[in-house]
Amino acid sequence: MYQYDQYDQAMVDARVAEFRDQVNRRLAGEMTEDQFKPLRLKNGLYLQLHAYMLRVAIPYGTLNSAQMRMLGDIADKYDRGYGHFTTRQNIQYNWIKLEDAGDILADLASVEMHAIQTSGNCIRNTTADQFAGAAADELEDPRPYAELLRQWSTFHPEFDYLPRKFKVAIIGSDTDRAAMKLHDIGIQIVKNAAGEIGCRFYVGGGMGRTPMIAPVIGDFVPPLQMISYLEACLRVYNRYGRRDNKYKARIKILVHEIGADEYRRQVEEEFAHILTLGLEPPPAELERIKGYFADPGFETGLSGDIDRSDPDFALWLDQNVHAHKQPGYAIVTISLKPTGGIPGDASADQIRLMADLAKAHSFDELRVTHAQNIVLPHVKKADLYALWQKLDAAGLASANLDLISDIIACPGLDYCSLANARSIPVAQKISERFADLGRQRELGELKLKISGCINACGHHHAGHIGILGVDRKGVENYQLLLGGSEGADTSLGTITGPGFNEDGIVDAVEKATDVYLAQRTDGERFLDTYRRIGMAPFKEAIYG
């Protein structure tokens, strides 16, 4: 994986020193909160419901064991013994003291990490396929491109005050595991008829109060022109994006209002101009970055056989382990969704254990997924049983990946000052209602996503079953959505009807699954059945 050069390290160290000074001036009363707030937000430090919250960037969700161990140590040393992995492949700490902020950033910098651009109207942390560099179905590893994008976007002065925050995802497989079409810009690495690699740009997607699926704007951009095309997309947005109304300021509104064709025309015009400036990175730079992402030293000639005699291990194997491009290896997803647990939370001890396991079994590498789980990307098949036993002993062996209890949930009103309703207790109750793994497996792939407000950090629009918490005269109320999806078949969920209280929404979810079980045909997922039979049978069961 990428390692900082002297410029990266010098920039991050300088930022730590700068922010430490700013914190000291604030604590000394030399700055008001109005003066300080934009500075702390530049460093990922929010003021949330209960305390300061620090969001740490994990570039394209990739980190090594030393970084992961540091995340666990920070949870112990400065927070309350746990961290929360987010839908942007980052981690958040909920109980930070302002007076500790400088020390935390210094600790992060010591392992090549920071919290820069995890807030504000700038280009946020780029997300990527969590199976990058390991997936059997991968066309091209997206991580070098994501790293190039990180270097280009970090401290980019032109894009530091965009109309609104800006999120980019990049994938290199036909299988979209990063919700790519629901980003401001989604980039898919593709191959053309001539066998050349290029970047397909989807621009103007997003969730929030106005969910939209991004249309294709650039069908095939040569890899070395990716940054210039991005620059053109951003430039048109920066010029015409609405700054008068924050609810209409995202790029999706611009693309929608002027139309994809007109937006594309303007981007192409700007792109042609940028190409005359010679700003593309030299090929040697992309090759240099690619060098950091070369395959680790995979062994060859390994057996692919796995002893499945332990039935619990076999269940986990079937659900949480994916095919690797290298014979004899597998990709492991560690579920952070135990029955009744808090989606995405991990204790300091669990974080450190995952770091140790990555060191021992996965060439020192981990990934954070946008579904709030952790991936060990390169595990020898022969090591899987021993790995599973260690995970099981630490409460990290839930065999529920992509099942109904593998719930994405935002922090909701338990932590977030923007939320209208709690998300986590609903996730916990659903998880407990469907605790029986046999029942979950009978339901098959069923992606359930919960947001505690219209900002949709819990991706409820993209859930096969989505739940949106709202405030109804000071009382929590939950709307049910059906039919959302991310990936190649991205779609937006539709609200079923009137909302429910906390227990009612759990019952409604169960009724929806009952309709599925009664109506499905062979091989149909919940989503397939919904798309075939439509909303009516579900509404009848839920409200009838």
Add this chain to the structure above:
Amino acid sequence: MKVLTGNDLKTGDVIWWTGEGWSRHVNDAVDAGEHPEAILAREEAAQRVVGSYAIDASVTGEGVRPAHIKERIRALGPTVRLDLSLKPADPAAGNWVI
């Protein structure tokens, strides 16, 4: 009644105006009257509190109870981590919140 709340500048803790200073315990909150702006301005300027504002609350037999659920959760802590609340040993500590 109106009570005043915000976060401690240094620690980020949720705090409540007691009439003389700030407390982490909502039951220490006092009625700030109908025009608390002067208190808020003074306290923010003194760099003790950050993000302060006035909320509606009432006094019950069990103590001061904010009107809105968001403020009740702020007073308690996350409902899903009662071990992190101000009364971690009391399983009933949050019964009045929801």
